[in-house]
Amino acid sequence: MSQPDVTTSGPPPVPEPTPPTRPRPRSWWRVGFYTLTLAIVLWAAVLVPLPYVEYVPGGPTEIEPLLEIEGTETTELDGSASLLTVFLRQQPTLQSLRAAVSDQRRLIPLAQVFPPDVDRDTFFAGQREVFGRQFEIAAVIGAQAAGVETTIxxxxxxxxxxxxxxxxxxxxxxxxxxxxxxxxxxxxxxxxxxxxxxxxxxxxxxxxxxxxxxxxxxxxxxxxxxxxxxxxxxxxxxxxxxIELPFDVRLASTTRIGGPSAGMMVAVTVYDLLAEEDLLRGRTVLGTGSVDADGRVGPVGGVPEKMLAAAEYGADVVLVPASQLDQALTTAPPDLDVIGVATVEEAIDALRGKGR
Missing domain, CATH: 2.30.42.10 (PDZ domain)
Structure with missing residues (x-):
């Protein structure tokens, strides 16, 4: 005879206590590390320059106040003639990225602008000397165009x-x-x-x-x-x-402008001051381009960026080297009158034919 199943009753088993867990130490050092890392990255992106240079449009500089002519009579200008300038700016990461995706901004490798073995201060001092020599040549070329006997x-x-x-x-x-x-x-x-x-x-x-x-x-x-x-x-x-002139032409004051790009506009301004005709005829004329001893207009840097400055300034006429006219038209708005010239004589003729 089988025994019946017997269920015994009694107090329920007591579970073994779980050992207490220690609270995790707060990771303040991790938060601080990540914050510091992010701060360094942002600092580098905003402030640390990359090995690239951007041409940044500068404001036009009027030529006549730079000139001091003594020993001959001059005529009063009816209008203004100004040179176009750009700044050389080594940009950090964020600005470089903006320039890289813009069709109106350019980045140029640093080594193509600044010689690697030349100190920056020495480089810019040399560029100001170039400006001074170009000023002297351009003054003579402008005087020659006005019929003055000169010697180069x-x-x-x-x-x-x-x-x-x-x-x-x-x-x-x-x-x-x-x-x-x-x-x-x-x-x-x-x-x-x-x-x-x-x-x-x-x-x-x-x-x-x-x-x-x-x-x-x-x-x-x-x-x-x-x-x-x-x-x-x-x-x-x-x-x-x-060079030899029958009168004195010199820079009226010191300037921080460097390079040869003021040559053409200096020559045109000197011509208009010495000649009997009114070349500007009330217009705002801007330009850029170097000048050699034979009066040829040569290429210069930053022409596309200079067209942006000319448009913002409200120029009536802009003169550029003929060899760089296509560059200028890439950024010049359709209503900006841009003329390419190969010589100072062509620049003068272009202004004669562009009266209001």
Missing amino acids: LSEPVVVSVLPGSPADGVLQPRDVIVAVDGQAVVAAEEIQARTRAGAVGEQIALEVRRGEETIQTSVVLGELPGVDFPAMGISVETAVYD
């Missing part, structure tokens, strides 16, 4: 020598070419004209001044990639070492 003493100086070219090993940067085939030369264009008129394999005799030494040498004209005429393989510029 210049010489062609080698700027660079292309490696592997016919001139490599014969000429050096800073060499002054005194004569070509026994004929004295005073401008780079004379040398360029001689080589273009020559033939590949032709030997050209050169008299060169290198430091205190005068050297007699020669270069055989050759072919260069991408060049459809005989060449020596050198870059030459006309350097002015003395």
Whole structure:
């Protein structure tokens, strides 16, 4: 006979107590670390400059107050002629990103603007010296255009020598070419004209001044990639070492403006002050471009950015180097009258034909 199931009753089992957990220490150090890291990142993004430079449009600078002319009569300007400027600004990360996504701002590698082995103060001091030399040349070119008898003493100086070219090993940067085939030369264009008129394999005799030494040498004209005429393989510029005017023209005050880009507008302003005609005719004329000893207008930096400043300033006419007209039109609004000129004479003619 089976035993019946028996269920015994009694007090319920008491569960074993759970050992108390210790409270986690507050991670204030983690919060502080993350906060500090974020602060450093934001500081770097806002303040630490990247190795890029941005051209920032500057305000136009009127030319006439910079001029001081003594010893001759001048006419009163009817209007204003101003040069366009840009600032070189090394931007931090946030500003660089804004420039990178904007179609009206450009970033340029720092090494392309500032020579790596030159102190910044030294660089800007050198640029102000360039402005002073350009001012003197431009004043003479403007006076010449107004019919004043002047003298510009210049010489062609080698700027660079292309490696592997016919001139490599014969000429050096800073060499002054005194004569070509026994004929004295005073401008780079004379040398360029001689080589273009020559033939590949032709030997050209050169008299060169290198430091205190005068050297007699020669270069055989050759072919260069991408060049459809005989060449020596050198870059030459006309350097002015003395000028003569029958009156005094000088900077009226010191300026922090540097570089050669004021040349064309200085020449145009000097012309208008000395000539009988009224060139400006009540207009606001802005411009940029360098000038050489032959009155040619050369390229300068920051042209697209300068057009933004010209539009904001309300210019009637803007003059730019002919070689950079396409650059200027990339940022110039459609209603801004931008004219490309290759010489100071073309600049004067353009203003004559743009009366109100």
